Amino acid sequence: MTPSDRDATGLLTRPDPFVQLITPTGERVRNAEYDPWVADVDLEVLGRLYRDMVVVRRIDTEATALQRQGELGLWPPLVGQEAAQIGSAHALRDDDFVFSSYREHALAWHRRVAPAQLLSVWRGTAASGWNPYEHNMAVPQIIIGAQALHATGYAMGLRWEGSDAASIAYFGDGATSEGDVNEALVFASSFDAPVVFFCQNNQWAISEPVGLQSKQAIARRADGFGMPGLRVDGNDVLAVLAATRFALDRARRGEGPSLIEAVTYRMGPHTTADDPKRYRGDAELAEWRERDPISRVLAYLDGSGVDIAGLEREATAEADRVAAELRAAITTLGDPEPLSVFDHVYAEPNSHLERQRANYARYLAMFDEPGERETPAAGAAPEASSSTEGGVR
Amino acid sequence: MTQLTLAKALNAGLRRALADDDKVVLMGEDIGTLGGVFRVTDGLKAEFGANRVVDSPLSEAGLIGTAVGLAYRGFRPVVEIQFDGFIYPGFDQIVAQVAKLHYRSRGTVKMPITIRVPFGGGIGAAEHHSESPEAYFAHTAGLRVVACSNPADAYVMLRQAIASDDPVLFFEPKRRYHVKGEVDESASLADAPPMGVAATLSRGSDVTLVTYGALVQTARDAATAAEEEGISLEVIDLRSLAPIDYAPIEASVRRTGRLVIAHEAGQQGGMGAEIAASITERCFEFLEAAPVRVTGHDIPYPPAKLERHHLPDLDRILDGVDRALGRPNSLSGVEA
Numbered sequence: 001m002t003p004s005d006r007d008a009t010g011l012l013t014r015p016d017p018f019v020q021l022i023t024p025t026g027e028r029v030r031n032a033e034y035d036p037w038v039a040d041v042d043l044e045v046l047g048r049l050y051r052d053m054v055v056v057r058r059i060d061t062e063a064t065a066l067q068r069q070g071e072l073g074l075w076p077p078l079v080g081q082e083a084a085q086i087g088s089a090h091a092l093r094d095d096d097f098v099f100s101s102y103r104e105h106a107l108a109w110h111r112r113v114a115p116a117q118l119l120s121v122w123r124g125t126a127a128s129g130w131n132p133y134e135h136n137m138a139v140p141q142i143i144i145g146a147q148a149l150h151a152t153g154y155a156m157g158l159r160w161e162g163s164d165a166a167s168i169a170y171f172g173d174g175a176t177s178e179g180d181v182n183e184a185l186v187f188a189s190s191f192d193a194p195v196v197f198f199c200q201n202n203q204w205a206i207s208e209p210v211g212l213q214s215k216q217a218i219a220r221r222a223d224g225f226g227m228p229g230l231r232v233d234g235n236d237v238l239a240v241l242a243a244t245r246f247a248l249d250r251a252r253r254g255e256g257p258s259l260i261e262a263v264t265y266r267m268g269p270h271t272t273a274d275d276p277k278r279y280r281g282d283a284e285l286a287e288w289r290e291r292d293p294i295s296r297v298l299a300y301l302d303g304s305g306v307d308i309a310g311l312e313r314e315a316t317a318e319a320d321r322v323a324a325e326l327r328a329a330i331t332t333l334g335d336p337e338p339l340s341v342f343d344h345v346y347a348e349p350n351s352h353l354e355r356q357r358a359n360y361a362r363y364l365a366m367f368d369e370p371g372e373r374e375t376p377a378a379g380a381a382p383e384a385s386s387s388t389e390g391g392v393r
Numbered sequence: 394m395t396q397l398t399l400a401k402a403l404n405a406g407l408r409r410a411l412a413d414d415d416k417v418v419l420m421g422e423d424i425g426t427l428g429g430v431f432r433v434t435d436g437l438k439a440e441f442g443a444n445r446v447v448d449s450p451l452s453e454a455g456l457i458g459t460a461v462g463l464a465y466r467g468f469r470p471v472v473e474i475q476f477d478g479f480i481y482p483g484f485d486q487i488v489a490q491v492a493k494l495h496y497r498s499r500g501t502v503k504m505p506i507t508i509r510v511p512f513g514g515g516i517g518a519a520e521h522h523s524e525s526p527e528a529y530f531a532h533t534a535g536l537r538v539v540a541c542s543n544p545a546d547a548y549v550m551l552r553q554a555i556a557s558d559d560p561v562l563f564f565e566p567k568r569r570y571h572v573k574g575e576v577d578e579s580a581s582l583a584d585a586p587p588m589g590v591a592a593t594l595s596r597g598s599d600v601t602l603v604t605y606g607a608l609v610q611t612a613r614d615a616a617t618a619a620e621e622e623g624i625s626l627e628v629i630d631l632r633s634l635a636p637i638d639y640a641p642i643e644a645s646v647r648r649t650g651r652l653v654i655a656h657e658a659g660q661q662g663g664m665g666a667e668i669a670a671s672i673t674e675r676c677f678e679f680l681e682a683a684p685v686r687v688t689g690h691d692i693p694y695p696p697a698k699l700e701r702h703h704l705p706d707l708d709r710i711l712d713g714v715d716r717a718l719g720r721p722n723s724l725s726g727v728e729a
Contacts, residue, residue: 097465131501138465139498143489149455150490153462153470160418160444167462179482183455190450344500345535347558351589352636353534 016217018263020233021242024291026299037242037249043306049090049237050297051315053082056106057294058319059115060268062326063105063122067272071331072122076103080235080267083293084200085170086110087240088262091248092168098137099151100170101144103200107170111135115322116329125333145171145178148197152184155193155251166194166251168244174205176221177213185225185259194251196244197259200234202266207279219261227257234262235293265291338364394577400570402544403433403509405578406551407471411441414469417555420447420456421473421509430475431511431570453483460506461490469505471555477512478521478694484529491560492535507554511567512540513607513657514704517697524694525606525658530562531635531667538635539588540564542609544574546592546632553588561588564634566607591638593645597627600717601645603668604655605631608705612655615710624714634664642668643675650681651717655705660688687713 021029021038060078067075078085085106092098100107108118108130117129121140128139141147151169158165175181176199188195199218203210214221222229230247232239240262247258265288269276302308342357397405410417419434425448428435438446449456453474460470474480480487487508494504514523531538537559541547547565554561586592594609595616604612609630616626627645631637646652652672654665669684687705695703705713715722 099462126499127497128499132465132498133501139494139502143485146458146486146490149458149486150462150465153459153464154466155462156459157463157466157468161466179452180454180458180486183450183452184458186450186452187455187459344496344498346537347495347500347503347505350537350559350636351638 016220016231018231018233018261019239019243020236021238022236022296022300024235024296026296026301026303028300034239034242034246037245038238041238041241043301043304046238046297046301047306047311049086049241050294050301050311051318052086052090052106052110053237053294053297054315055319055322056082056086056109058323059109059118059326060105062323063119064268064272066119066327066330067122072119072272073124074271074273075119075122076271077266077268078103078105080265080288080293081200081202082106083237083297084198084234084240084262084264087237088168088170088198088244088260090237091241091244093165093248095136095165096248097151097154097165097167098170099147099154099167100137100140101147101172101175102140102142103172104140104170107137108135108140111137113137114329115326116333119326119330120333123330123333125336143180145175145181145184147171148175148181148184149187151195151197152188152191152193152257155188155195155257156191158194159192159254164194164252166196166248168196168198168248170198170200172205173199173201173203173210173213173218174208175199176218185221185227185257188257189226192254192256194254195257196247196251197257198244199259199261200264201261202234202264204266204270204276204280206270206274207276217261219259222259225259227259230258230260232260232262234264235291235296237293237297264293394575396573397544397548397576398571398573399541399544399547399565400431400433402548402574402576403551403565404435404437405576406548407434407437408440409578410471410552410555411437411445414555415445416467417469417471418445418447418463419471419473420449420460422449422451422456422475424448424473429473431567433509433565433570434473453479453481454486457483457486457491457506457508461486461494461504464504464506465502469507469555471507471509474508474510476518476522477510477524477526480508480510480526487530487536487560487562488533492533495559496535503558504560505555505558506560507551507557507563508561509551509563509565511570512564513566513568514694514700515568515607517700519697520694523700525656525689527562527564527634528658528663531664532662536560536562536635537589537633538562538564539633540566540606540631542566542569542606542630542632544572544576546630548576548578549580549582549585550588550632552582553585556582557588564606568607569610572610589633589636589638591632591641592630593641594628594630595626597625597649599625599649600651600653600714601627601629601642601649602653602655602710602714603629603631603642605634605664606657608655608657608710611705611707612710615707615714618707619711619714624718626714631664637668637671639671639675642672646672647676647679650679652680652684653687653710653713653717654684655687655710655713657689657704659691660686661691663688682717682719685713685717
C-alpha cells in the first residue's frame with residue numbers, strides 16, 4: 001500500500017504497522033522490545049487471561065439478551081474488544097485508578113465489580129453501580145473523552161503526593177477528536193502526570209469510520225504532545241499487556257504519560273439501539289472475525305501443548321455460572337424508592353432541594369389515601385425498549 | 394480588624410485556606426508567578442510552592458476537568474477562571490461532571506471544587522471581559538452559586554466555599570476588587586453566617602430591593618437617595634444565588650408589599666425572574682404591585698463606551714422603585 005491508498009473505512013490514509021506478539025492463527029512473534037515486558041507470562045497466566053475473556057464475552061452476550069428481553073434499557077456491547085481490555089487490566093496494580101468510558105465492562109469485571117452492579121445502571125435502577133474507591137475504578141463516563149481529563153488530574157495528584165501509583169484513561173477513536181482528550185494530553189505532558197492514555201481504536205464511532213477522526217494512526221499524535229505513542233494489535237492480549245506494562249512503568253518512574261493505540265474492532269453494534277448494517281458490510285466483519293482475540297490465544301495455547309478442551313470446558317462452565325448469577329440478580333432488581341431521586345444531589349443540606357423533596361413527598365402521599373388513583377411512580381415505568389438510537393454517544 | 398481591598402481579602406482567604414488544609418490547591422492561568430491578572434493570588438506561589446499554586450496551560454476545560462480528577466483523589470481544588478466570558482470552554486466539565494458526579498456516584502465521590510469567577514462590567518474592558526453568567530450555573534442542579542459584595546464577606550465566604558463538600562461557583566465583583574473595607578481576619582468560620590444566608594443591609598418599609606455582587610453598593614446608594622425623597626428601601630444582599638435564602642426576602646415583602654430585583658445580567662431566564670416567581674408563589678397576597686426587575690438588556694455585552702446604557706445604575710434602580718410604588722416612572726402610561 002502507498003500513503004494514498006484508502007482502506008475499507010474510506011478515509012484512513014495508510015495502515016501503520018502495529019506490534020503483534022501472537023498472530024491471529026496463534027503463532028508467537030518474537031519482539032526484542034516488547035518480549036521482556038511479558039517474560040513472566042507463562043501458559044497458566046495466558047490460560048487465565050483466556051478464561052477472563054471468555055467470561056466477559058459471556059457477560060456481554062447475556063446483557064444483550066437481557067436487553068432484548070426488556071430487562072435492560074440499553075447495552076453497549078464490548079464483543080471484539082476483550083483482549084484490549086483484559087490485557088491492559090491485567091497490567092494494572094490494585095492501587096492504580098481506572099477512568100473508563102461506558103464500554104469497559106471487562107475492566108469492571110477484572111476489578112471485581114459484580115456484573116449485576118455493572119448492569120444496574122443499564123437497567124435504569126441506579127446512577128452508578130459501585131463505589132469507585134472500593135474498586136479503584138471511577139464511575140463510567142458517557143460524555144465522550146471527558147474522563148481523560150479526570151485521569152490526568154488524578155495522576156497530577158498522585159505525583160504531588162509522591163505516590164508511585166498511576167491512572168489510566170480508556171477512550172475510543174471517536175474521543176480523540178474531542179477537546180477534552182487533547183487538553184488532557186497537554187496537561188499530562190506539561191505536568192509529567194503518571195497517566196496512561198489507552199485508546200481502543202475499534203474502527204467505528206457509531207457510524208463514523210476512524211478515518212473521519214484521524215487521517216493518520218492515532219498513536220502518532222503522541223509525538224506532538226511530547227510522549228511515546230505505542231500502536232499495538234488490540235486483539236492480541238499479550239501485546240496489549242506488554243505495551244500497558246511499559247507505559248505504566250514509565251509513569252511510575254516519574255517519566256510521565258504515554259498514549260497507547262490498541263487497534264481492535266467493535267464486532268457488535270454501538271449499542272443495542274444501533275443497526276450497523278446501515279454503515280458497514282458483512283465482509284468487513286468476517287475479516288475481523290478471523291482476528292478474533294479469544295480464538296487466537298486458544299490456538300497459541302493449543303500449539304504449546306495445553307489441554308485446550310479442558311480449558312474451554314472450565315471457562316465455559318465459569319461463564320455459564322456468572323451469566324446465570326447475573327440474570328438472577330438483575331431480573332429481581334426492584335425499582336428504587338421514588339424519593340431517592342433527590343438523594344446525593346448535594347453533599348451538604350440544601351434548602352431549595354429539601355423544600356422540593358418535601359413538596360413531592362406530599363404530592364405522592366395523596367395517592368396513599370383510600371380511593372385515590374394509582375401512584376404514577378408505580379404505574380408509569382417507561383418501556384425498556386424505547387431508547388432512541390444514539391441515546392448514548 | 395484590618396482595612397483590606399476586596400482583592401486582598403480574597404488573597405487573605407486563599408492564604409488561610411492553603412495554610413489550614415494541605416489538600417487545597419489553587420489552579421489557574423497566570424495565577425502563580427504573576428499572581429493573577431487581578432493579583433488575587435499575589436505571593437501565594439512563593440509562599441506555598443508550585444504544586445499548591447499551579448499555573449496551568451490555557452484551557453478552561455482542562456483546568457476544570459483536571460480539578461475533577463484531583464477531587465477524585467481527595468484534593469480541594471480552587472480554580473480561577475481569568476474572566477467571566479472565558480468560562481464557556483469549561484462549561485461542559487462544570488455542568489456534566491462537577492455538578493453531577495456526587496449524584497452519579499451515589500454520594501461516594503465528593504466534588505469540593507471552588508470555581509472563582511471575576512464577573513460583571515463597569516471597568517471599560519474588551520469583549521468577553523464583563524459578563525454575568527451566573528444564571529447558567531444557578532440553573533444547574535448540583536452546584537452552589539454565591540456572589541460576594543464586600544471584603545469582609547469575600548474573606549469568609551471564599552473560605553466557606555473551599556471548605557464546602559459541594560462544588561461552588563464563586564462570583565467576585567471585579568469592579569469592586571480595589572474597594573477597601575474592614576475585614577476581621579481572626580473571625581472563625583463557625584461564628585460567621587453561612588455563605589447560603591442572605592444579608593439584610595438596611596431596614597426599610599416601602600420597597601424590598603434585592604441584589605448581589607457589584608450592584609449591592611449601588612443599591613445602598615439608591616436607598617440613601619430614596620430616603621431623601623421620603624422612600625424607605627430595605628436592601629438585601631442575596632450572597633447565595635443557589636440556593637436562594639428566601640426567608641428574609643419573604644419576610645421583608647410581607648412588610649413592604651413591593652419587590653425590586655436588580656442585576657447586571659440580562660433579564661430573560663435570569664435570577665430576577667426566579668426570585669419574582671418564587672416570591673409571588675410564596676406571598677402573593679402580600680404583594681401590592683407586580684415584582685419589578687431592573688437588569689441589563691438582553692444583548693451581548695456592549696462596547697465599553699456603551700456599557701453605562703446596559704448596566705443598571707442608581708437612577709435605573711430608583712426608576713424601578715418608582716414602578717413598584719406606582720409613582721411616575723419611565724413606563725408610566727405604557728401598557729405592560
